[in-house]
Structure formats: structure tokens, C-alpha cells
Amino acid sequence: MFTNNDINFEALKRKAYNGRWAVQEEGIIPLTAADPDFRMAPEIEQGIIEYIKDGYLSYGPFSGLPEFKKNVAKHFNSEKNGSFCAENVLAVNSAAQGMYLVAKYTLNPGDEAIILDPVDFLFKKSVETVGGVIKLCPVDHKTGDIDFEKLVSLINPKTKLISICNPHNPLGKVYSKEILIKISEIASAHDLWIMSDEIWSDIIYDNKQFHTYSSVSDKAKNKSFTVYGFSKSFGIAGLRIGAVLCNDPEILEDFTEKSNFNSTIEGVSTLSQIAGSVAIENAEPWLKKFLAHLQNNRNLAYEILNQSQILTCNLPEATFVIFPKIENGLSSEEFTEYVLHHGKVAVVPGSERWFGKGAEGHIRICFSTSQEILEEGLNRIIKCF
Structure with a gap:
């Protein structure tokens, strides 16, 4: 239900804005705005259809x-x-x-x-x-x-x-x-x-x-x-x-x-x-499956990042974002720009604009995507240094 095959990339490239697929250049993986890459639960879709049937x-x-x-x-x-x-x-x-x-x-x-x-x-x-x-x-x-x-x-x-x-x-x-x-x-x-x-x-x-x-x-x-x-x-x-x-x-x-x-x-x-x-x-049964998928992605991101020597992070208790610390001396903006151009991955800088003064030296990564996309994105970030 939450694999690469379940993601409609063409739809995302038409509809997913706010720093995501519809506004990024071809080939860039957006791990930016906290918005899932998966379609809504079928129960929600059906509920909307039923509601408008009487016109x-x-x-x-x-x-x-x-x-x-x-x-x-x-x-x-x-x-x-x-x-x-x-x-x-x-x-x-x-x-x-x-x-x-x-x-x-x-x-x-x-x-x-x-x-x-x-x-x-x-x-x-x-x-x-x-x-x-x-x-x-x-x-x-x-x-x-x-x-x-x-x-x-x-x-x-x-x-x-x-x-x-x-x-x-x-x-x-x-x-x-x-x-x-x-x-x-x-x-x-x-x-x-x-x-x-x-x-x-x-x-x-x-x-x-x-x-x-x-x-x-x-x-x-x-x-x-x-x-x-x-x-x-x-x-x-x-x-x-x-x-x-x-x-x-x-x-x-x-x-x-x-x-x-x-x-x-x-x-x-x-x-x-x-x-x-x-x-x-x-849609609670769908949400429980989504949550299980997210927990697996959280664990994967935590493991990959902490083995990288480029970024280190804590294990989130909640949310589907992770906030690793930059360990190679670059500022948040410099790191974000570097991985965008050299790794083809978009992330959110821990700058004052987005999170306040206390966020400097970090980036935010959204992991509400498939395991395949997440793993590819994280590996691109690490390998571009």
C-alpha cells in the first residue's frame, strides 16, 4: 500500500506544490514539505463521492x-x-x-x-x-x-x-x-x-x-x-x-x-x-497501516543518517520529519544548497526563516514517502560529499 508502485508520480508532479514535486526540476527528490506522497485513504475518496452524488x-x-x-x-x-x-x-x-x-x-x-x-x-x-x-x-x-x-x-x-x-x-x-x-x-x-x-x-x-x-x-x-x-x-x-x-x-x-x-x-x-x-x-485502519510504514521509514532514516558521519540525529517520537545535525561544518543554508545541486535532493534548511534562531546547524527531512524514495534520497545526500 505504501511502496513506490503505490505513488502516482505524474499526479504529484501536477499537484504537489510547497517545495515538492510540482516545483522541483526533473530528477530532484523533494524531502521537503510535510505532505505525504501517497494518495488519500480510499474511504475518504469514497466519502467525498457519496456526498456530492445528490448534486x-x-x-x-x-x-x-x-x-x-x-x-x-x-x-x-x-x-x-x-x-x-x-x-x-x-x-x-x-x-x-x-x-x-x-x-x-x-x-x-x-x-x-x-x-x-x-x-x-x-x-x-x-x-x-x-x-x-x-x-x-x-x-x-x-x-x-x-x-x-x-x-x-x-x-x-x-x-x-x-x-x-x-x-x-x-x-x-x-x-x-x-x-x-x-x-x-x-x-x-x-x-x-x-x-x-x-x-x-x-x-x-x-x-x-x-x-x-x-x-x-x-x-x-x-x-x-x-x-x-x-x-x-x-x-x-x-x-x-x-x-x-x-x-x-x-x-x-x-x-x-x-x-x-x-x-x-x-x-x-x-x-x-x-x-x-x-x-x-x-479511515482509521488505513491510518494504522500508514503509521506502521512511517515507523519503518523513521527507523531507516535514523540508521542511515547516524552511520553517515555527515549528519547525526535523534529518534523522533512522533511526526514524519527528522531533524539531523550537520557535522561537516556547513551552515544550514550552505548544506541545503549543496545537496540540491550535487545530490539532487531538496530538504528544508534549519534557518531562522523556517524554524527560528535555534535551528541553525540542522536540516529537516520529511520521510512520508516510499522506502525506495527515502533510501535513494538519503544515500544521495551522503554520497555527494
């Missing part, structure tokens, strides 16, 4: 289709130790939009937000787009551990928001219940909002347990938003479908109104919501 694509409820909201809540409760109901869910146009809307709701221009360093660039982008000021809290590259002493020292009267990425992109760290409780205690003591990006929470290895942030304590339920999306686990990034979850219905109602999701100014395609709902309800 109607009418307006849906402003906050989301009932079945979508119900299935998202159920998914979090059964798989992520959540305590949500359908009324705690708002359908949004991707997790990325959810992050932006949370920043817009919690921050006024000049307010400060603490984000992890390194972390995906969308955290920084969301805060700066609404006029907020970024404060970086270091994360250990090897362990993924948060520097809590530094975190607390960053808090001042201008601080309004702490944003966490769990599981962490690009380090692949899954934060434990105990760590999340510690974050909630800090936030509660200083009356801060928490935004927990949990888009990677379906891609966790070795049966490691995951706790959605708001579930870990009563303090965590207060002034917190959870952001979720379908682009990673179900490969439907082009449908732009995600969700914002909040245990406090009054806060979510206010958030919905201020985010313009209480009218047709904003709103999510009903077709996208059907795809997300069907993914949760019917």
Missing part, C-alpha cells in the same frame, strides 16, 4: 457540520485523552488558520507571545501578523526538553500567550502529561492564554501515550485553545480543513464571533468537512 453543495452551519464537530470531539476523547463535546469544536480552514485566529483573539498589537525555539515558522508568522511580539524559549535539540527557567523569566506584564507544539515539529518530541501540567501551572499563575498545536498528534510511534493539553488539569482547561488539522495524518492538505477546540463554550462562542465564523464572511467548505469527518470515522 447539492449547500450552505452549512457557520461553526461547522454537526457530524464533523461530533467526530473531531470523539476522536480527541478516544485517542488523545480529551474531554470535548461537539459544542467545543469550531471548523476552520486548516490548522494554520486556527493558529492565526488564536493569535488574533489573544493578542493586541505590542502584546508578547512566547514560542518554542526551534519550532515551525507558522508560530512566529501568526503572532507577527497580528502585531504581536515574539519571545523565544529554547528547546533542547536532543531531548526536546523546554527550558522552564528561561520560560518563566520571559513572562512580564506584556505577555499574553504561550504557544506550544505537541508533538513538536521539527524535533518529534511528545510532551508528557507532567510537562503539560507544569505549563498549565505557569500559565495559570500569570493568567496567560495557551495555544496547543496538535496537528501531529495522530503520528506517534512506539505506542507512546498522548494527552491533549486541556485534558491534563482543570487549570489547563482555562484560557486554552487546541488546534488540529488533517493534512499530516490523512494527506488532504489541499482541502484546507482543521479545527479549533476549546473546553469553555462561552470563550469559543466569543472566539467564533470575533473570528467572523458566525456569518458567511468566514466558513469552511462542507466538502472539506465531510472529508475530515469520514477520515476520522472510517
Whole structure:
């Protein structure tokens, strides 16, 4: 199901953008954007077809289709130790939009937000787009551990928001219940909002347990938003479908109104919501097989890279990206450019633009492809030096 023969390369070269097959020169292997090379689960495809058979694509409820909201809540409760109901869910146009809307709701221009360093660039982008000021809290590259002493020292009267990425992109760290409780205690003591990006929470290895942030304590339920999306686990990034979850219905109602999701100014395609709902309800067997394939690819990448003497890495607990350290003295940008031109492989540099100041000296490699493509790409990187 997840071999080279299962990849439609011609389709990818027409449709896979964001640094991937459709924008790279012929012969280049793109191990860049975190987007699977495999087609969506057949259950999702069939669900979309069934939905449009009667020929109607009418307006849906402003906050989301009932079945979508119900299935998202159920998914979090059964798989992520959540305590949500359908009324705690708002359908949004991707997790990325959810992050932006949370920043817009919690921050006024000049307010400060603490984000992890390194972390995906969308955290920084969301805060700066609404006029907020970024404060970086270091994360250990090897362990993924948060520097809590530094975190607390960053808090001042201008601080309004702490944003966490769990599981962490690009380090692949899954934060434990105990760590999340510690974050909630800090936030509660200083009356801060928490935004927990949990888009990677379906891609966790070795049966490691995951706790959605708001579930870990009563303090965590207060002034917190959870952001979720379908682009990673179900490969439907082009449908732009995600969700914002909040245990406090009054806060979510206010958030919905201020985010313009209480009218047709904003709103999510009903077709996208059907795809997300069907993914949760019917595509779990496919997801389990996908996860097994990814775990094999993770192990393969870890083994090849750590034998190379060119790159060294830690074993990700989650996600389908790996974040090796460059061992030959090149900067992240220099290394990326070199392997693109000499090895014909595209990867993401660990530059400030993509992951923050703390990412320098690393690259990010996406392994949600076939074993054949991954092995070829990694060997090209190593052999070009």
C-alpha cells in the first residue's frame, strides 16, 4: 500500500506544490514539505463521492457540520485523552488558520507571545501578523526538553500567550502529561492564554501515550485553545480543513464571533468537512497501516543518517520529519544548497526563516514517502560529499 508502485508520480508532479514535486526540476527528490506522497485513504475518496452524488453543495452551519464537530470531539476523547463535546469544536480552514485566529483573539498589537525555539515558522508568522511580539524559549535539540527557567523569566506584564507544539515539529518530541501540567501551572499563575498545536498528534510511534493539553488539569482547561488539522495524518492538505477546540463554550462562542465564523464572511467548505469527518470515522485502519510504514521509514532514516558521519540525529517520537545535525561544518543554508545541486535532493534548511534562531546547524527531512524514495534520497545526500 505504501511502496513506490503505490505513488502516482505524474499526479504529484501536477499537484504537489510547497517545495515538492510540482516545483522541483526533473530528477530532484523533494524531502521537503510535510505532505505525504501517497494518495488519500480510499474511504475518504469514497466519502467525498457519496456526498456530492445528490448534486447539492449547500450552505452549512457557520461553526461547522454537526457530524464533523461530533467526530473531531470523539476522536480527541478516544485517542488523545480529551474531554470535548461537539459544542467545543469550531471548523476552520486548516490548522494554520486556527493558529492565526488564536493569535488574533489573544493578542493586541505590542502584546508578547512566547514560542518554542526551534519550532515551525507558522508560530512566529501568526503572532507577527497580528502585531504581536515574539519571545523565544529554547528547546533542547536532543531531548526536546523546554527550558522552564528561561520560560518563566520571559513572562512580564506584556505577555499574553504561550504557544506550544505537541508533538513538536521539527524535533518529534511528545510532551508528557507532567510537562503539560507544569505549563498549565505557569500559565495559570500569570493568567496567560495557551495555544496547543496538535496537528501531529495522530503520528506517534512506539505506542507512546498522548494527552491533549486541556485534558491534563482543570487549570489547563482555562484560557486554552487546541488546534488540529488533517493534512499530516490523512494527506488532504489541499482541502484546507482543521479545527479549533476549546473546553469553555462561552470563550469559543466569543472566539467564533470575533473570528467572523458566525456569518458567511468566514466558513469552511462542507466538502472539506465531510472529508475530515469520514477520515476520522472510517479511515482509521488505513491510518494504522500508514503509521506502521512511517515507523519503518523513521527507523531507516535514523540508521542511515547516524552511520553517515555527515549528519547525526535523534529518534523522533512522533511526526514524519527528522531533524539531523550537520557535522561537516556547513551552515544550514550552505548544506541545503549543496545537496540540491550535487545530490539532487531538496530538504528544508534549519534557518531562522523556517524554524527560528535555534535551528541553525540542522536540516529537516520529511520521510512520508516510499522506502525506495527515502533510501535513494538519503544515500544521495551522503554520497555527494
